[in-house]
Amino acid sequence: MNDPDSLEGIPAPEVRQESLGHEEARDAVAAQLQAGRLPGAIMLHGPQGIGKATLAFELAALILTTTGDEATGRVQEQVAALSHPNLAVLRRRPKDSKSFYSAIRVEDVRELRESLHRTRGRVGHRIAIIDSIDDCNGPSANALLKTLEEPPSDTTFFLVSHRPGGLLPTIKSRCHVLALRPISIRQVAEVITVTTPNVSPALLERAGDLAKGRPRRAFEMLALGEESPVGVLIEWLKHPGMHPIAAEIALADQLGKDPQSADMSFARELLSDWIAAEMRQAALEQGGRARLASATDLWDKVHALFEEADSVNLDMKQTLIVIFDSIRAHCALSAVPEPL
Structure with a gap:
């Protein structure tokens, strides 16, 4: 139980690692990587359910592979299992076996900060994914800001945000901001059919129409039943x-x-x-x-x-x-x- 926003039967973003659309944002980060100018923090923002977290994990695997010494497939496997030593993920934590805390807590951010200041586990860049930054409360947001103001070397933070307007302006000012938009109806249909290939054409069309470019909404609609x-x-x-x-x-x-x-x-x-x-x-x-x-x-x-x-x-x-x-x-x- 790693993701508080997971949908039953749908692969988590770290498992999927392949987003559709968002070519401009993907190409921008890839160009920065090739030029050796990765920002200390990148904010991916847009409506919930359009693939921002999936893109963050996709880019994390790319960066870890490019700057490390392991094959792409091996890195992707470790990212999917959240076991790569140079990858840290901050989400709302489980409160018990059935529920999660309502916010990312300040102690969670402090633990992340301490782990990033330890000796890295493997050669290459380090990645920290905050999914989502909107889940931080006041104290945890301020603690994260201190980390962004004095980031560890060779480390990039990916901040996923559904509501950037509600974030601290000082956090946004520390990030290279990339706005993501809803994907096309065709791309939504492609995401659905890869995961649930037996959906009827009529139900697929209805889910695509209601999704408004957000695959997550399409999956939610399919789960509701007729x-x-x-x-x-x-x-x-x-x-x-x-x-x-x-x-x-x-x-x-x-x-x-x-x-x-x-x-x-x-x-x-x-x-x-x-x-x-x-x-x-x-x-x-x-x-x-x-x-x-x-x-x-x-x-x-x-x-x-x-x-x-x-x-x-x-x-x-x-x-x-x-x-x-x-x-x-x-x-x-x-x-x-x-x-x-």
């Missing part, structure tokens, strides 16, 4: 104002039964994506200020409601009903076709 209420939510979001209230309540009841379920997690992402799409559409629309203001208020309200429900364990069904009503009211105020 009877998932998420499918009902997808149809509801196409025209929120055209469904009866009873259907809305029934949907909230189905999704809200288990706030920790995969269905609910996926539903939250879908709702966030819908509002974000509405904000983008309103921003591009001539005379769309009122619609944008309404969508922005909706974004703040929905996320505040979810945070409150999480923090004080409120009834998720009631939270969803309020959210659905708010979306319906926004669409009525906008008086324009809904996105998606």
Whole structure:
């Protein structure tokens, strides 16, 4: 149990070591490696689930092979097993046999820093992957900053971030920043078929459409099954104002039964994506200020409601009903076709 964000049956990033897309970022690091000018820290940022961690491990294997004295296959095997002596990985640690800590702790960062200042285990460059830097709390982020300010020699940090806007500016300033974008629908389909080759064409197409360039989301959708209420939510979001209230309540009841379920997690992402799409559409629309203001208020309200429900364990069904009503009211105020 190494990765707190792992999906059952899906190879972890360190095992896969082969990302699709992201050619510009990959080529940039490869060029720096060949020129002998690897930065002390590289931040890979972009939406969650597009392959940032996979790219980090792919580049780690490349750097360890190029600067070391072992064959590519041998290095890749050690990276996959997280056993290469010149590779360190920092993630949220297991709390017990079934759960992980909610954050990367300051003692975890200090342990990493101490290990990097010991005599290296093998010839060549050293790599430290932080997956993800967003999981650091205040004390651990400050401890990591001290390490980045005085990095060990011949060491490169890869910082994976889904939300770089929430990071300390001083951490970002210490990194060579590479922005990664969602990959193409064709590439998402290729990732899926390599791992789950028996997916039906219809289900593959649906997963690719919903993924929006994020293979992780496609895998999550496939894991839900055809009877998932998420499918009902997808149809509801196409025209929120055209469904009866009873259907809305029934949907909230189905999704809200288990706030920790995969269905609910996926539903939250879908709702966030819908509002974000509405904000983008309103921003591009001539005379769309009122619609944008309404969508922005909706974004703040929905996320505040979810945070409150999480923090004080409120009834998720009631939270969803309020959210659905708010979306319906926004669409009525906008008086324009809904996105998606």
